[in-house]
Amino acid sequence: xxxxxxxxxxxxxRIARLMLAEYGVPVDLEEIKPWLREAEFLEVNPAAxxxxxxxxxxxxxIGPLASIHAIEDSYSPEAVAGxxxxxxxxxxxxxxxxxxxxVKFNDEVTRYFIEExxxxxxxxxxxxxxxxxxxxxxxxxxxxxxxxxLAATRRWLGGDTMSLADFALAAHISTLDYLGDIDWGTxxxxxxxxxxxKSRPAFRTLLNDRVIALPPQKGYADLDF
Amino acid sequence: xxxxxxxxxxxxxRIARLMLAEYGVPVDLEEIKPWLREAEFLEVNPAAxxxxxxxxxxxxxIGPLASIHAIEDSYSPEAVAGxxxxxxxxxxxxxxxxxxxxVKFNDEVTRYFIEExxxxxxxxxxxxxxxxxxxxxxxxxxxxxxxxxLAATRRWLGGDTMSLADFALAAHISTLDYLGDIDWGTxxxxxxxxxxxKSRPAFRTLLNDRVIALPPQKGYADLDF
Numbered sequence: 001x002x003x004x005x006x007x008x009x010x011x012x013x014r015i016a017r018l019m020l021a022e023y024g025v026p027v028d029l030e031e032i033k034p035w036l037r038e039a040e041f042l043e044v045n046p047a048a049x050x051x052x053x054x055x056x057x058x059x060x061x062i063g064p065l066a067s068i069h070a071i072e073d074s075y076s077p078e079a080v081a082g083x084x085x086x087x088x089x090x091x092x093x094x095x096x097x098x099x100x101x102x103v104k105f106n107d108e109v110t111r112y113f114i115e116e117x118x119x120x121x122x123x124x125x126x127x128x129x130x131x132x133x134x135x136x137x138x139x140x141x142x143x144x145x146x147x148x149x150l151a152a153t154r155r156w157l158g159g160d161t162m163s164l165a166d167f168a169l170a171a172h173i174s175t176l177d178y179l180g181d182i183d184w185g186t187x188x189x190x191x192x193x194x195x196x197x198k199s200r201p202a203f204r205t206l207l208n209d210r211v212i213a214l215p216p217q218k219g220y221a222d223l224d225f
Numbered sequence: 226x227x228x229x230x231x232x233x234x235x236x237x238x239r240i241a242r243l244m245l246a247e248y249g250v251p252v253d254l255e256e257i258k259p260w261l262r263e264a265e266f267l268e269v270n271p272a273a274x275x276x277x278x279x280x281x282x283x284x285x286x287i288g289p290l291a292s293i294h295a296i297e298d299s300y301s302p303e304a305v306a307g308x309x310x311x312x313x314x315x316x317x318x319x320x321x322x323x324x325x326x327x328v329k330f331n332d333e334v335t336r337y338f339i340e341e342x343x344x345x346x347x348x349x350x351x352x353x354x355x356x357x358x359x360x361x362x363x364x365x366x367x368x369x370x371x372x373x374x375l376a377a378t379r380r381w382l383g384g385d386t387m388s389l390a391d392f393a394l395a396a397h398i399s400t401l402d403y404l405g406d407i408d409w410g411t412x413x414x415x416x417x418x419x420x421x422x423k424s425r426p427a428f429r430t431l432l433n434d435r436v437i438a439l440p441p442q443k444g445y446a447d448l449d450f
Contacts, residue, residue: 046371047325047329060317061317061321062321063320065320065323066317066318074313088285088298089285091294091298092287092294092295095286095291095294098290099272099288103328107332146271
């Protein structure tokens with residue numbers, strides 16, 4: 001059984017966990033707080049990012065991109081469609097949207113919520129910077145307008161087929177939803193899309209996540225939210 | 226012949242151009258200044274990133290990741306090794322380092338130099354923020370220590386085989402070298418690696434780039450720098 005160094009609310013770790021669950025691969029999870037930059041972890045990954053995929057005592061893939069590719073290469077079943085579309089145009093659209101989420105959305109939204117609301121809990125005397133959170137929330141609103149438009153005009157984020165782009169966005173949205181930062185009232189189409197993703201068996205593992213002394217908002221695990 | 230919306234000093238555009246040149250694919254280049262966020266370009270790519278790969282009147286791939294994958298999928302020759310290693314461990318190491326360069330190095334170093342030294346030239350009355358440049362230069366120094374160590378202990382960045390990781394780093398380093406921001410005196414092993422990459426025929430197209438009223442530092446195009 002592979003194991004994964006991860007953090008339960010880290011979106012990149014969540015993408016890897018969703019992929020493994022979708023492909024029916026059980027995994028041993030080992031929690032890391034990457035922001036603590038512990039010496040032992042920096043030896044594994046000097047970039048201090050999660051996830052890291054390990055099989056036996058071999059480190060198979062270090063960091064988000066390498067892990068995603070390793071999981072797709074090793075575990076994507078031959079018999080059914082994987083999360084990387086076979087059609088070239090759909091695959092290009094998947095990478096465009098994956099990058100939107102993993103780079104742009106992360107850079108403008110998610111990483112601020114993680115830094116202020118999660119990482120700072122481990123810095124004694126430190127409190128969330130409300131100015132930063134306000135700016136991140138304004139950015140989030142702009143992004144949700146775009147995601148909601150995509151959800152309104154397509155079945156899945158990239159088109160007719162569910163792909164890694166859906167898992168990437170769902171991973172980020174689920175972290176923000178855990179923290180209570182998604183205003184579902186203003187995003188009906190995205191809500192419908194998220195409800196379909198959330199109902200998949202692969203999603204169950206994420207919905208059971210709990211971080212000590214940081215409970216999820218109450219609709220987090222509800223399929224009817 | 227495909228065409229590429231690009232900016233000559235944008236590292237992600239340079240990665241795509243290096244790949245196309247390495248695979249012997251001629252390309253029509255159309256210059257975009259993504260920071261101007263012109264309406265016509267935002268219609269093509271609302272994320273306002275380059276490159277964008279076009280064939281005929283079909284937009285094939287939008288943004289760095291989609292373009293890289295489309296070029297590898299469409300143009301990588303069957304007969305010789307492509308830039309994505311076939312060995313799983315080498316491929317994982319390639320993605321780890323690609324992400325290091327395209328996300329972490331870009332985020333901590335390159336984007337500041339581009340914003341301050343290139344994009345600001347298009348904002349009337351705006352001048353480079355020396356405090357930002359000083360911080361970026363300090364970050365650059367830390368990254369070069371790591372790259373130099375990799376170059377000292379391996380033939381290519383990811384191991385024995387040249388890969389996309391080498392092209393990604395060479396693209397970023399070449400932009401910074403154009404701007405005169407690489408101190409080669411302190412990075413002998415990285416210099417040796419860069420000299421090998423720079424001597425490849427694929428690199429010639431980049432060495433001929435000139436941006437109006439922003440000449441390259443004088444060693445930029447020299448193979449013996």
